[in-house]
Amino acid sequence: EIVLTQSPGTLSLSPGERATLSCRASQSVDTSYLAWYQQKPGQAPRLLIYGASIRATGIPDRFGGSGSGTDFTLTISRLEPEDFAVYYCQQYGSSPPYTFGQGTKLEIK
């Protein structure tokens, strides 16, 4: 089973700042198989990034994904008030389980 470890657990930033969220895998993950989701309280997750770096439909270009192998990053270039939420990475490896990271909470400083 591939374990995804996200860091930091909580990130405190101000609107306008840059956010960098990390997702580290216990073994190599094909870039095609790595996605990022955003979840706000009381809502379902929302797809942000798939294929490690491809923005989903309607996602603003301030969201960017990068990485390969075991290290992946979600970057939000300039935080907007609506970006404060919990972020999860997920891997869809060649075999299940299709694990999620434990999440990073992005909170307003």
Next chain:
Amino acid sequence: EVQLVESGGGLVQPGGSLRLSCAASGFTLGSFEMNWVRQAPGKGLEWISYISSSGSTIYYADSVKGRFTISRDNAKTSLFLQMSSLRAEDTAVYYCARGWLRSDYWGQGTLVTVSS
């Protein structure tokens, strides 16, 4: 408009059973892989099951294997999760989600509470 609507959640005693449904609209269900993902109160997301577009390939997380059964009825545009031998640790919001490699649409979730 693509929509996924889960139903069937509720309060059930330990050891009991429940069947969740996910009604799909706005797209051809039979063209997409589907997943069930759950979220315990205050916790993160946990993938629990996958079914291929035809239903011929099915996977489960170890935590539910042997107790939960995923199925689909493409003609009736619905996805199902039959849950049995329920435990307190199965208490969660259960989401259906469309797609493999990227889950681009999710339902609003249905709450399952396992308690005596």
